[in-house]
Amino acid sequence: MSSSDGSGTRGPYAKGVQRRKEILDRTLDVVASKGIDGTSLRAIGEAIGVSHAALRHYFDSREALLLEVLRERDAESTRRLDGVDGVLNRMAGAADHNVSVPGLVTMYTTLLATSVEPGNETSRAFFAERFEIARADLAGQLRDELQASGRHSDADLDQVASLIIAAFDGLQVQWLLDRSVDIAGTLRLLERVL
Known part of the structure; x- marks a missing residue:
């Protein structure tokens, strides 16, 4: 029933x-x-x-609650951006949304920073897995985009994926400190450079 x-x-x-x-x-x-x-x-x-x-x-804990908020927001972002063409277009779309929710960016950045400290094994495991999945997913999307366009790249796409993630997270930190930083625009510039 x-x-x-x-x-x-x-x-x-x-x-x-x-x-x-x-x-x-x-x-x-x-x-x-x-x-x-x-x-x-x-x-x-x-x-x-x-x-x-x-x-x-x-x-079980505050950490578990906050990490679950991030999991839910990641899933929501994936649903919202489903169907948007291009890896960096999807990331720029996520950035455009994130700047409308500064508390989310602050929480993500703070939890990420403290995950490297002793005693935060749950956060460390969460972010290590999140980055591993994101790198593999981005590299796969980049391979698919290259194949669909008939282009080829000698670049290690796993490393390119790491670079894109580092740019995204670094731009978010810069934006937290200076709201004039254009995360989405800079990601689109990165796409042209790559």
């Missing part, structure tokens, strides 16, 4: 899925307004009207 909303779920499970989504959606607002250092799991719960115990039911 399915629910009346057509989701195929019903009862407590559907409510739990919806509640978890609400927590993820609202957490970014809390981080954006209070900063990442001012957001303990308890503070996030209080700000969004969820008990600490209820929040712990869904997420």
Whole structure:
């Protein structure tokens, strides 16, 4: 039996899925307004009207919650940009969206920076896997684009993918410090250079 909303779920499970989504959606607002250092799991719960115990039911730690927000935003970005032609066009589209959500860029950058510190193994594993998947995906897309256009490149496309990711993340940091930095425009320049 399915629910009346057509989701195929019903009862407590559907409510739990919806509640978890609400927590993820609202957490970014809390981080954006209070900063990442001012957001303990308890503070996030209080700000969004969820008990600490209820929040712990869904997420083991603040780090787990924040990383899940990033996972959800990555999936959302992938859906939003599906069908956009060109690797760097998709990345420029992601950049255009990210500048409309500065709290997301701040959270991503902060979590990435702290992932290299001892004691942040969950974040380290998340980002290591995220970069590995992104490099492989980008290199594959670049190969497909070259093949479709009949062009050939002697460049190591895995290294080109690493360069593109480094440019994207570095431009986001520059933008956090100086909002006049044009992330999308610079990525489009990178496409012309490559």
